[in-house]
Amino acid sequence: DGGITQSPKYLFRKEGQNVTLSCEQNLNHDAMYWYRQDPGQGLRLIYYSQIVNDFQKGDIAEGYSVSREKKESFPLTVTSAQKNPTAFYLCASSALRNTEAFFGQGTRLTVV
Amino acid sequence: AQSVSQHNHHVILSEAASLELGCNYSYGGTVNLFWYVQYPGQHLQLLLKYFSGDPLVKGIKGFEAEFIKSKFSFNLRKPSVQWSDTAEYFCAVNPLNAGNNRKLIWGLGTSLAVNP
Numbered sequence: 001d002g003g004i005t006q007s008p009k010y011l012f013r014k015e016g017q018n019v020t021l022s023c024e025q026n027l028n029h030d031a032m033y034w035y036r037q038d039p040g041q042g043l044r045l046i047y048y049s050q051i052v053n054d055f056q057k058g059d060i061a062e063g064y065s066v067s068r069e070k071k072e073s074f075p076l077t078v079t080s081a082q083k084n085p086t087a088f089y090l091c092a093s094s095a096l097r098n099t100e101a102f103f104g105q106g107t108r109l110t111v112v
Numbered sequence: 113a114q115s116v117s118q119h120n121h122h123v124i125l126s127e128a129a130s131l132e133l134g135c136n137y138s139y140g141g142t143v144n145l146f147w148y149v150q151y152p153g154q155h156l157q158l159l160l161k162y163f164s165g166d167p168l169v170k171g172i173k174g175f176e177a178e179f180i181k182s183k184f185s186f187n188l189r190k191p192s193v194q195w196s197d198t199a200e201y202f203c204a205v206n207p208l209n210a211g212n213n214r215k216l217i218w219g220l221g222t223s224l225a226v227n228p
Contacts, residue, residue, distance in 0.1 A: 040121070040220065040221075041220060042202065042218045042219060042220040042221050043202065043218040044218075045215065045216075048215065058215075090155075090156065092156075099144050099206040099216060100146065100158060100161055101146075101158075101204075101216060102158075103148075103155045103156040103157070104155060105154075105155045106155060
């Protein structure tokens with residue numbers, strides 16, 4: 001079954017700790033994206049990657065980091081520098097010439 | 113900067129009522145257009161898309177949208193909503209040849225509640 005897998009679904013962390021959210025896709029898509037979804041603010045782009053070993057900052061990259069060592073994987077690290085990390089995080093991917101994005105189930109991160 | 117505006121933030125309808133959700137974008141060039149839906153507790157999924165051709169596109173579950181280039185609009189419609197259409201709806205635009213070909217610009221979403 002092709003798709004995007006985000007894990008875990010729920011994540012709790014103490015303030016000041018870094019946390020890494022997993023995103024894996026088996027759709028053979030070149031591009032992958034991380035979004036943050038907050039109530040009333042829609043989807044805001046954190047980082048995106050169009051090819052392995054390359055990624056670009058989105059609109060709200062501060063306090064986040066990513067890597068793209070494999071085509072299938074695009075993990076997101078929420079660092080202690082992110083001032084308001086509690087949110088719903090969505091990973092997506094799209095093919096090279098088609099901007100239709102496919103989404104994972106999301107990870108709800110709560111920092112206490 | 114490119115932007116997408118969804119005029120209705122919250123919509124409440126009774127079953128069988130007709131639905132129209134507005135979406136306007138600011139970009140004068142060629143665009144790809146999308147409507148996504150997020151049902152409660154589920155992931156975002158594509159409702160319909162427009163790349164080229166017939167400006168009236170039909171999607172899943174009886175939804176359709178019309179691209180009106182002169183109005184920079186891509187409004188979503190459904191003649192008769194059901195309780196199961198309760199969800200959040202997002203309009204997204206990909207402005208082609210704008211230097212960021214792979215990035216979607218998102219509206220803030222419209223929350224639709226359908227009363228049985």
